[in-house]
Amino acid sequence: MIRFILGRFAGMILVLFIVSVVTFGIFQIGPIFANASPVFYYIGKAPATPQLVAALEHRYGFDQPIPVQYFNFIGGIFGKSITDGVSQTVQCPFPCFGYSFRQNELVSVLIGRAIPVSVSIIVGAAVLWLVGGVAVGTASALRPGTFIDRAGMTGALAAVSLPIFFTGPVLLLIFVYGLGWLPTIQYASLLDDPLRWLQSVILPWIALAFLFAALYARLTRSNMLETMGEDYIRTARAKGLDRRTVIVKHGLRAALTPIVTIFGIDVGTLIGTTVITESVFNLRGLGYLSIQAVTQQDLPIILGVTIVAALGLVIANFVVDVLYAFIDPRVAV
Amino acid sequence: MSIGGPTEFEAVTAADGMNTDPSGDDAPADIQGRSLASIAWRRLRRDKVALAGGVVIVLFVLVAVFADLIAAVYGQNPDRQNNLGPTSPINDVTGLPNGAFGGISPEHILGVIPLSGQDLFINLVYGARTSLSVAITATALSLVLGVSLGLIAGYFRGWADTVISRTMDVLLSFPTLLFSIALIAVVSYINSDPAIRFYILVFVLGFFAFPYIGRIVRGQVLSLREKEFVEAARSLGAGNIRIMFREIAPNLFGPILVYTTLSIPNNMLGEAGLSFLGLGLVGTPSWGQLLSDANQYLQVDPFYLFLPGLAIFIAVLAFNLFGDGLRDALDPKSTR
Numbered sequence: 329m330i331r332f333i334l335g336r337f338a339g340m341i342l343v344l345f346i347v348s349v350v351t352f353g354i355f356q357i358g359p360i361f362a363n364a365s366p367v368f369y370y371i372g373k374a375p376a377t378p379q380l381v382a383a384l385e386h387r388y389g390f391d392q393p394i395p396v397q398y399f400n401f402i403g404g405i406f407g408k409s410i411t412d413g414v415s416q417t418v419q420c421p422f423p424c425f426g427y428s429f430r431q432n433e434l435v436s437v438l439i440g441r442a443i444p445v446s447v448s449i450i451v452g453a454a455v456l457w458l459v460g461g462v463a464v465g466t467a468s469a470l471r472p473g474t475f476i477d478r479a480g481m482t483g484a485l486a487a488v489s490l491p492i493f494f495t496g497p498v499l500l501l502i503f504v505y506g507l508g509w510l511p512t513i514q515y516a517s518l519l520d521d522p523l524r525w526l527q528s529v530i531l532p533w534i535a536l537a538f539l540f541a542a543l544y545a546r547l548t549r550s551n552m553l554e555t556m557g558e559d560y561i562r563t564a565r566a567k568g569l570d571r572r573t574v575i576v577k578h579g580l581r582a583a584l585t586p587i588v589t590i591f592g593i594d595v596g597t598l599i600g601t602t603v604i605t606e607s608v609f610n611l612r613g614l615g616y617l618s619i620q621a622v623t624q625q626d627l628p629i630i631l632g633v634t635i636v637a638a639l640g641l642v643i644a645n646f647v648v649d650v651l652y653a654f655i656d657p658r659v660a661v
Numbered sequence: 662m663s664i665g666g667p668t669e670f671e672a673v674t675a676a677d678g679m680n681t682d683p684s685g686d687d688a689p690a691d692i693q694g695r696s697l698a699s700i701a702w703r704r705l706r707r708d709k710v711a712l713a714g715g716v717v718i719v720l721f722v723l724v725a726v727f728a729d730l731i732a733a734v735y736g737q738n739p740d741r742q743n744n745l746g747p748t749s750p751i752n753d754v755t756g757l758p759n760g761a762f763g764g765i766s767p768e769h770i771l772g773v774i775p776l777s778g779q780d781l782f783i784n785l786v787y788g789a790r791t792s793l794s795v796a797i798t799a800t801a802l803s804l805v806l807g808v809s810l811g812l813i814a815g816y817f818r819g820w821a822d823t824v825i826s827r828t829m830d831v832l833l834s835f836p837t838l839l840f841s842i843a844l845i846a847v848v849s850y851i852n853s854d855p856a857i858r859f860y861i862l863v864f865v866l867g868f869f870a871f872p873y874i875g876r877i878v879r880g881q882v883l884s885l886r887e888k889e890f891v892e893a894a895r896s897l898g899a900g901n902i903r904i905m906f907r908e909i910a911p912n913l914f915g916p917i918l919v920y921t922t923l924s925i926p927n928n929m930l931g932e933a934g935l936s937f938l939g940l941g942l943v944g945t946p947s948w949g950q951l952l953s954d955a956n957q958y959l960q961v962d963p964f965y966l967f968l969p970g971l972a973i974f975i976a977v978l979a980f981n982l983f984g985d986g987l988r989d990a991l992d993p994k995s996t997r
Contacts, residue, residue: 343834351840354847485985489978491930493937493952494970497959505960601838604934608956618839619938622846630843637836645834 329653336649340642347638352401355627356394425632430624435632438617443636445515446613448525449532449605450598456537457544458591464541465548466580472553480545487542496535496608503531513609532609536602540594544587551583558582585655589648596644599637697915697991704990711986717979725790732787737769737780739787739946757962771968774951775958781965784946785972791936791947792976795862796928800921802867807874808917812905814875815882826879829872841865845940855943862935862942866928874920878913885909915991922984926977933973948973 367384385391389400407422418434420427425435468480503510510531516524555561556579564574603615610616614633621629705711724731732738758773766772771782814825848861885891886909894908935941936949951969958965 339830343831346831347835347840351843354844485981486974486978489926489974489981491933491937491952491970491973491977493934493949494966494973497952497956497966498970501959501963501966597836601836603838603842604937607938615839618842622842623939625846625850627843627846630839630846634836634839634843637839638834641834641836 332653333650336646340646343642343645344635344638348402348635349398351631351634351638352398355631356397425635426628428621428626428629430621430626431629435628438629439614439632439636442612442614442617442633444517445611446599446602446606446615448518448529449536449602449611449613450595452529452533453536453540454591454595454598456533457540460537461541461544462548462580462584462587464545466552466575468545469549469552469556469583470575477549481549484542484545487538488546490539491604492535492539493604493608495538496531496605499531499535500609513611515611528609528611532602532605532611535608536598536605544591547587547590548583551586552579555579555583585652589652592644592648592651593641596641596648599640599644601637701915701987701990705986708986708990711983711990714979714982714984714986717975718983721789721976721979722793724786725793728786728790732783735780735783737783739779739784742777742779757958772964774954775962775965781951781968784951785948785968787946788948788951788969788972789976791942791945792929792932792973793925795859795866795932795942796925799863799866799870799928799931800924802863803870803874803924804917804921806868806871808878808910808913810871811875811878812882812910815879816886816901816905816909818883822879825875829875832869832872835869837865837869841869841935842938842940845935858942862932862940865935866931870924870927874917874924877916877920881913881916882909885912919984919988919991922980922987926980926984929973929977929980 367381367388367390382391389397392400404420405423405425407420407424409417409419418427420434420436423436425439427433428435428438431438464480464484468477471477500513504512510527511524513528513531514524515528518525556575561574561578564578565571599614601615602613603619605611606613606616607619614636618630618633621627621633757775769780769782771780771785773779774781774784810825810829814822844865845858845861848857891904891908894904899908932941933947933949933952936947937953939950939953941947941949948969952966952973955962955966955969
């Protein structure tokens with residue numbers, strides 16, 4: 329087991345390494361094709377004399393070989409002093425992703441501010457979609473072919489076909505502008521103002537959960553149907569156990585194991601990829617930060633957010649793999 | 662690629678073409694062997710929902726292909742602004758469409774876009790062209806990469822399999838959406854040619870999706886390569902290339918077809934999502950772009966939001982329904 333965990337850990341580090349190399353590479357190799365200086369990606373498309381460009385390249389280390397630049401960047405994550413927007417030297421502690429000259433702030437500070445917003449959205453939505461999806465899927469699987477099953481599965485197929493940038497505005501239209509049950513979305517921290525926090529995240533939860541619940545319902549249904557057809561289920565019924573016990577203790581338990589795996593990975597993937605949800609509901613999470621950085625061509629932020637998102641993803645993968653190995657020890661052999 | 666959507670491509674069940682017993686259907690009077698394709702077609706023909714999806718798909722494809730013809734007959738084009746003059750459908754003061762439901766009139770059957778007065782119907786028609794062309798090309802890219810690499814990995818095994826499988830694992834744990842955003846940002850910074858956006862969109866949607874079909878193909882090939890007909894072909898002197906493409910590949914038809922019909926709607930959503938974020942094609946109408954524009958008029962002209970939203974919904978749902986039906990029809994375990 330220890331060997332398995334170490335192996336997976338090494339895999340996780342490898343993926344992180346590759347993601348960082350590729351992301352860094354885009355920004356370093358891209359300019360070569362355009363005969364432009366990478367400096368522009370950091371300071372924006374400002375008109376500058378060749379001398380100034382050269383001086384800036386030297387200051388930010390772009391005149392060094394690319395591998396050296398990469399290791400400087402990675403080493404820099406653990407803390408270094410950098411030059412800020414007004415040429416002051418500031419200390420950039422771990423995790424340091426450089427300085428955003430557009431927003432005049434350390435990238436790590438910006439990311440640190442955005443993470444609670446994204447996490448608030450994801451955690452609430454995840455609980456909703458897991459409960460909702462499994463409930464609908466189980467209900468469908470227990471009465472295959474009936475009206476409940478058909479309604480559930482048709483609804484689920486319709487829901488996967490609805491993009492969040494359509495359901496989101498429709499929800500806003502109904503609950504904020506139409507019925508007026510909710511105020512216009514203004515994010516507040518859970519600790520500062522719990523009511524406003526809930527008011528700002530409830531619609532994103534519903535919109536996200538709607539999409540994911542549909543997939544989980546379909547998955548639960550097919551897993552459940554397969555499990556309920558197994559011999560041991562029949563044996564349990566034959567022993568005289570009541571239907572409810574068999575469904576919950578024997579059926580659902582086995583059917584849910586693969587779903588929990590996917591659930592872990594989905595939650596990990598969502599860190600940083602709730603871009604559209606955040607932009608529909610105007611919430612300043614990680615996704616919003618990165619899309620704003622794209623429009624402002626503020627590349628240190630994009631680089632930082634991408635690496636943080638990759639970290640979320642590989643950690644989720646790692647945790648799921650290890651948990652799975654504990655649930656089903658055959659995996660680790 | 663999934664746009665804020667679930668990571669796992671929905672299990673495209675492998676419809677193994679081999680050893681299918683044709684007796685599942687109503688038994689024919691005289692026993693005759695039926696090919697998998699004919700069995701699947703018989704099942705599909707009875708699946709009304711899937712067929713309805715198929716009809717809608719054909720309609721969308723026709724609209725996309727004949728967009729120019731529709732524009733000529735209809736007498737509008739997506740760029741034409743109708744916001745000046747006494748007969749303009751746009752209110753001079755508010756900039757909103759005159760009349761109910763976003764300014765529906767005989768000239769503008771689905772109304773007009775606020776401020777510019779561009780015709781919404783013809784924008785949706787050209788949006789279908791954008792959506793389908795990006796989605797189909799991206800799917801083709803992931804198919805070419807996924808099938809050929811999956812074939813190589815499954816057929817040769819050994820180090821080729823290790824390299825390809827590991828690469829696919831890494832790609833599957835990539836923060837795809839953020840990476841695409843970064844890539845599109847850098848590329849459009851280097852090259853502002855609008856045409857380049859098409860290629861980059863196709864690349865990010867198609868390239869990151871190839872491991873899904875690659876894994877399916879690899880798994881299938883691993884079992885197919887041990888079958889007797891492969892051994893027979895080899896004993897007749899067939900080379901590796903011939904065995905891979907002429908003997909094994911035709912048996913992958915089922916899973917590939919199912920993957921294709923389920924990957925196109927995924928890519929349509931991906932294209933619309935990136936367009937919604939302002940990272941889509943430049944200079945051509947797209948549904949995602951229209952939705953993002955409609956968001957600005959959410960309170961004053963909600964009708965504008967519903968039309969592109971419905972267009973995406975109907976098109977994607979049609980592909981999903983058809984793909985689902987196809988999967989059931991091609992599944993040898995299915996008794997329908």
